[in-house]
Structures are given as structure tokens and as C-alpha cells.
Amino acid sequence: METLLLAPSEESLDKAARLLLEGQVVGIPTETVYGLAADAFNPQAVEKIFRAKGRPQDNPLIVHISDISQLELVAERVPKAALKLAAAFWPGPLTMIMKKSQNIPDIVSAGLDTVGIRMPLHKAAREIISKSRPLAAPSANTSGKPSPTEAMHVFEDMHGKIPLIIDGGACSVGVESTVVDMTGEIPRVLRPGAVTEEMIAEVLGAAETDEATKKGLAKGQTARSPGMKYRHYAPKAPVVLYEGAPEDTFKAISENALPQEGVICFDEYIGYFDDMQALSLGPSWDHHSHDRHVFSHLRHFDSTDVAKIHVQCPREFGGGEGSANRLRRAAGFNCVICSSKTVAGITGPSGGGKSAFCRNILSLFPGNILYIDADEVYHRLLSDPLGCLSQKILESFPEARQDGRLQRGLLAQVVFRSKARLELLNKIAHKAVLEEIRRLMEESSRPVVLLDVPLLFESGLDRICTITAGIISEKEQRLKRVLSRDNISESDALMRFENQPDAAFYEQRCDIIVKNDGDEDGLLGKSKAFAEKYLTVK
Ligand code: TXA
Ligand code: MG
Numbered sequence: 001m002e003t004l005l006l007a008p009s010e011e012s013l014d015k016a017a018r019l020l021l022e023g024q025v026v027g028i029p030t031e032t033v034y035g036l037a038a039d040a041f042n043p044q045a046v047e048k049i050f051r052a053k054g055r056p057q058d059n060p061l062i063v064h065i066s067d068i069s070q071l072e073l074v075a076e077r078v079p080k081a082a083l084k085l086a087a088a089f090w091p092g093p094l095t096m097i098m099k100k101s102q103n104i105p106d107i108v109s110a111g112l113d114t115v116g117i118r119m120p121l122h123k124a125a126r127e128i129i130s131k132s133r134p135l136a137a138p139s140a141n142t143s144g145k146p147s148p149t150e151a152m153h154v155f156e157d158m159h160g161k162i163p164l165i166i167d168g169g170a171c172s173v174g175v176e177s178t179v180v181d182m183t184g185e186i187p188r189v190l191r192p193g194a195v196t197e198e199m200i201a202e203v204l205g206a207a208e209t210d211e212a213t214k215k216g217l218a219k220g221q222t223a224r225s226p227g228m229k230y231r232h233y234a235p236k237a238p239v240v241l242y243e244g245a246p247e248d249t250f251k252a253i254s255e256n257a258l259p260q261e262g263v264i265c266f267d268e269y270i271g272y273f274d275d276m277q278a279l280s281l282g283p284s285w286d287h288h289s290h291d292r293h294v295f296s297h298l299r300h301f302d303s304t305d306v307a308k309i310h311v312q313c314p315r316e317f318g319g320g321e322g323s324a325n326r327l328r329r330a331a332g333f334n335c336v337i338c339s340s341k342t343v344a345g346i347t348g349p350s351g352g353g354k355s356a357f358c359r360n361i362l363s364l365f366p367g368n369i370l371y372i373d374a375d376e377v378y379h380r381l382l383s384d385p386l387g388c389l390s391q392k393i394l395e396s397f398p399e400a401r402q403d404g405r406l407q408r409g410l411l412a413q414v415v416f417r418s419k420a421r422l423e424l425l426n427k428i429a430h431k432a433v434l435e436e437i438r439r440l441m442e443e444s445s446r447p448v449v450l451l452d453v454p455l456l457f458e459s460g461l462d463r464i465c466t467i468t469a470g471i472i473s474e475k476e477q478r479l480k481r482v483l484s485r486d487n488i489s490e491s492d493a494l495m496r497f498e499n500q501p502d503a504a505f506y507e508q509r510c511d512i513i514v515k516n517d518g519d520e521d522g523l524l525g526k527s528k529a530f531a532e533k534y535l536t537v538k
Pocket of ligand 1: 062
């Protein structure tokens with residue numbers, strides 16, 4: 001069979017719809033990954049999907065709709081909670097498991113009485129569905145291989161097997177949809193994706209994640225989602241996954257990898273892997289970038305002869321869950337745990353409440369948490385005029401020496417109004433603070449570290465964290481707090497705010513955002529919930 005690869009147009013989408021209504025299988029773009037679609041109500045057509053993919057028949061398919069009115073065609077007794085999630089996240093990367101309707105043939109649901117339903121965001125996908133019918137579509141890869149995020153990937157796996165692939169460009173999300181089971185009391189994430197447990201909980205009040213998404217299934221345990229039990233997403237070469245803070249996983253890969261082996265790492269480290277075949281996932285904090293690159297990078301190595309692929313695992317919070325989960329499975333759970341402590345980097349703008357947040361956690365869980373205030377460390381290091389940091393600064397700024405030692409007043413004059421000099425000073429300071437913090441952490445036997453760092457990302461200290469959190473609040477509240485705490489005028493406080501990044505900066509970079517817009521008790525509750533959930537303290 002000849003396989004056509006066509007860009008979306010009125011004509012090509014009509015053609016796709018016609019083929020689908022005739023019972024053929026078509027490769028379609030979605031925002032998550034490419035899908036291998038067939039008419040969801042036609043068992044013979046769906047059978048062809050399983051054949052083309054080489055997919056085990058006990059692994060059910062997701063049904064894609066283009067309009068909420070189609071929901072009642074495919075599901076029965078739609079829970080209210082599902083309608084709320086649909087309003088919040090559809091069209092988009094969320095699949096909900098519900099009781100299936102009589103219209104859904106057994107082959108789609110693999111004999112289960114439930115069905116996964118999703119309304120994709122990609123325009124071409126929606127148009128094809130509305131021109132045809134609800135479509136059953138798994139990812140368009142050969143079973144077991146990395147999912148396709150470009151039309152060429154589908155072509156590699158499916159040419160000769162299907163008549164048409166619609167080329168809708170690179171997928172904007174890049175990992176498959178979040179699968180959430182809506183049949184129980186509390187919605188349960190069975191496959192993590194771009195819609196996180198936190199996002200679902202924000203809409204419904206509660207959500208949980210199946211443990212099997214994190215670990216391999218224990219012997220004898222049955223998979224809630226049949227897809228959990230198969231080896232998946234795997235390139236030809238074996239994958240080793242390094243989990244933990246970026247600095248720790250970088251170090252472990254540097255020690256373990258051999259020249260010419262494959263590396264998938266963060267932007268911050270790509271320059272250190274000159275003698276390897278290295279690809280970047282983007283900055284270590286950028287989960288969207290990780291998602292967009294993870295499958296295409298894994299697939300890339302199939303066209304090379306690398307003997308092994310070493311991968312830095314994204315932090316598994318606030319959007320990193322999807323790529324971490326896919327990478328673990330690509331590695332067949334060959335994972336190296338590289339950080340010995342939980343290190344939480346707490347940041348946010350002045351007056352946002354980060355220190356109160358840290359204090360709350362320390363008072364609730366004394367004993368097993370080491371608290372480090374990065375500003376305090378910096379001032380302590382700097383206050384020793386003969387100390388290591390002062391010596392380092394004098395090497396670069398000899399003009400700041402008086403009577404044989406560093407004079408801070410002089411230093412301020414030297415760097416004042418010179419961006420380049422200030423940057424150099426910051427670089428020296430950040431490195432010294434980082435080393436001192438590492439020393440404090442090593443010295444301590446406490447398993448959890450709370451790092452209070454106003455400039456977490458600017459200083460690069462985020463790289464030693466296993467989780468990052470931004471404590472933010474509205475400007476008026478911050479102003480009130482700053483004025484009652486620090487001895488400064490309103491205009492000075494506002495000027496300080498001007499020089500700090502806005503909320504979007506933290507929302508983009510932090511794994512977890514804590515909104516501190518209530519009273520002290522409100523923050524106390526949020527501090528407790530954060531610690532219990534992410535710091536494994538009880
Ligand atoms: O983003 C996506 O969801 C992509 C695009 C094409 O929409 N599709 C996709 O389908 O990833 P697939 O077949 O590769 O993965 C479907 C997952 C599997 O893990 C399957 O076990 C689970 O959803 N699943 C489907 N129906 C289920 C059900 N009734 N109960 C539990 N899990 C189900
Ligand atoms: Mg798949």
C-alpha cells in the first residue's frame with residue numbers, strides 16, 4: 001500500500017475523513033502525539049489499528065471527539081466532575097475514563113466496561129473528526145517504540161501499512177495526554193501528562209496519582225490501566241535514567257558515560273558533553289520543553305549506533321511527571337537515584353511569604369529538616385574579610401583592597417553602575433554560596449533541606465534542588481508585609497518590586513506555585529500540605 005503524506009488542507013482533510021468513513025486507518029496530528037485513527041464505531045476498522053501497530057489486544061484505545069455533544073454517544077452516566085474537567089481542559093491533553101456506551105465496540109475498550117475519551121486541541125484533528133465520526137486512536141508508533149511527535153516519525157513506522165498521514169507539524173505538547181480515571185470517588189491519574197494532578201485537584205478539590213506511574217508494577221500486581229504493564233517508548237539502545245537534582249544527575253552521567261555514547265541532558269550541561277552524542281531537553285526547569293523533546297530525542301538515537309543512552313530525568317513535579325514517567329519506561333526502570341536528600345528550593349518576590357512558609361514547615365516538622373537561608377550564607381561568607389569568598393573577590397577586583405583586606409564600601413563603588421562587573425561579582429558569589437550550601441548539606445544528617453533563596457534561578461541554585469516552589473501573592477499584600485517588616489518607604493518598596501521578576505517568571509520556572517493570598521492560617525495549611533506531599537515528612 002502506498003502511504004501519502006499530506007499537509008492539512010480542505011482537500012486532504014476531506015480525503016482523511018472519507019478514508020476513515022470507509023473503514024481505513026489514517027495517521028492524524030494531535031497536540032500531544034500523532035494518532036493512528038479509525039472510526040470508533042467500526043470494529044473491523046479498529047482491528048486494523050492493532051494490526052498496523054502490532055499492539056496487544058488487551059490494551060484499550062482512546063476515543064477522540066470534536067464536540068462536547070458527542071460525549072453522550074460514547075459514554076454513559078457522565079459524572080458531573082467529568083463535565084467540570086471537560087470545561088477546564090478540553091479541548092486539550094486530558095483523557096477521561098468513564099462508563100462506555102453501547103456504541104463502543106469491545107475491541108476499542110479491550111472488553112472493559114469503560115472507555116477513555118479525549119477532545120484534542122489540534123485543529124486538523126478536530127476537523128477530521130467533525131467531518132467523519134468519533135475516532136479511536138492510539139499513538140501512531142509501532143507498539144513499544146517512542147511515540148511520534150512529527151509526521152515523519154509516523155511515516156517511519158507506518159509506511160506501507162496505512163493509506164494516509166496528515167502532516168500537522170511538530171506536536172506542541174509532545175507527550176501523550178494525561179489519563180484520569182473518573183469512575184471512582186476521587187479522580188485518579190493513571191498516566192501523567194501535561195494536565196497535572198495539581199491542576200485537576202484545583203478544579204475538583206481532590207485528585208490522586210496511581211503509584212504504578214512511578215514504579216514498575218510489583219510482582220503479582222495488576223495494572224489499572226492496561227498500558228501500564230508493557231515496556232514502552234524504548235529506542236534500540238538501552239536507556240539509563242538518572243534521577244535527582246540536575247547537578248547530581250549531571251555528575252553521575254559524567255562519571256558513568258563512555259565517549260561516543262548518547263546523552264540527553266539539560267541546556268545547562270550540554271557544553272560539558274563534547275565527546276558524546278548529546279541532545280538537550282531545554283533548561284532544567286522547563287517542563288514544556290522536556291515534553292516537546294523527549295520522544296524525538298529517544299527516536300533520534302535509533303538512527304545512530306550509540307551503545308547506550310544516558311538521560312537526565314526532569315524533576316517529577318508541576319509538569320515534569322509526564323516525561324519522567326515515559327523516560328522511566330523507556331529505560332525499563334533502569335533508574336539511578338543520584339540525590340541522597342530531598343532539597344526544596346523556596347523562592348518568590350519580596351513580601352510573597354517564602355520565609356514565613358519555611359518557618360511554618362520547620363515548626364510543624366522540627367528535627368528532620370535542615371533550613372538554609374542563602375542570603376544569610378552570602379552575608380556570613382562576605383563578613384569574613386580574610387575568608388575564601390573575600391579572597392576570590394579580591395583576585396578579580398584588586399581595587400577593593402585596603403589595608404590588605406576586602407573593603408565592602410570600596411567593592412560597592414567598583415561594581416556600581418557596571419553591569420559586567422556586577423555580573424562577575426554575582427558569579428563569584430553564587431559559586432561560593434553554592435559550595436558552602438553543599439558543605440552544609442553534606443555535614444548534616446537531616447534528609448530534607450529547605451533552601452530559602454530569593455534569586456533561586458538567577459543564581460543557578462535551582463540546579464541542586466529536587467523540587468522548586470515559588471511563594472507568590474498580590475502586590476498590595478506584598479507591599480503591606482514589606483512595609484510592616486522592613487524599615488523602608490513605600491516608594492522604595494515599590495522600586496524594589498520593580499527590579500524583581502513578575503509572578504509569571506515564577507509560574508514558568510517553579511515546579512510548584514503556592515498562592516499566599518489569604519491570612520496566616522491559610523499559609524500554614526498550605527505549608528503543611530506542601531511538606532506532607534512533597535517533602536516526605538509526616
Ligand atoms: O495523547 C494521547 O492520548 C494520544 C493521542 C493520539 O490522542 N493517544 C494515546 O493513546 O496515547 P494510547 O493508546 O497510546 O494510550 C492509551 C492509554 C493506554 O495506557 C491505555 O491503557 C489507557 O490509555 N486506557 C485506554 N482506555 C482505558 C480504560 N478504559 N481504562 C484504563 N486505561 C485505559
Ligand atoms: Mg502509545
